Amino acid sequence: MKQSLHLLSILILSTLLLWGCTEKKVEPIHYGHDYCDHCKMQITDKRYGGALLTNEGRTLKFDSVECLAHTHHSEKDHIKEVYFVDFASSELTRQDRIQLYRDESMRGPMGTNIQAHKKEMNLPKINLNEAER
Incomplete structure (x- = not known):
């Protein structure tokens, strides 16, 4: 009995260690169900938004580039990866594979048309710092 409990304890501990070491990935945005971590509005438009993956593996979701930029600015030391929703495909895409643009003819969720x-x-290019304005 003692040996079984010892083996069970080792198995549970090993499982927890392995689970804690797995690579955390950004979670997808569930449109119509998720809410923006900055402005708390429901995320509904599949052409806009983004996500931040924290150092702890938590995904923060946003309804617009502007909301993401505000949180990124205040939490940048805790951010592991930045993702934006590609306007054409609605896919979450890493920051290094995306370019931000301002298009005055297409009104975005927060009004800055990014x-x-x-x-x-x-279109006029902008960077993440300019998106906050």
């Missing part, structure tokens, strides 16, 4: 695109566009 879009993220995987492909080159004939």
Whole structure:
């Protein structure tokens, strides 16, 4: 009996250690169900938004680039990865594969008209720091 409890304890401890060492990935945005971690509005438009993956493995979700930029600015020491929703495909895409643009003809959720695109566009480019404004 003691040996069985000892083996069970080792098995549980090993499982917890392995679970804690697994690579955390960004969670997808569930449109119509998730809420923006900055402004608390429901995330509904599949063309806008993004996510931040924290150092602890938590996914913060946003309805717009502007909301993501505000949180990124205040929490940048705790952020592991930045993702934006590609305007054309609605896919969460890592920051290094995306370019931000301002398009005055397409009103975004928070009114600053910022879009993220995987492909080159004939629009004014901006960086993440400019998206806060």
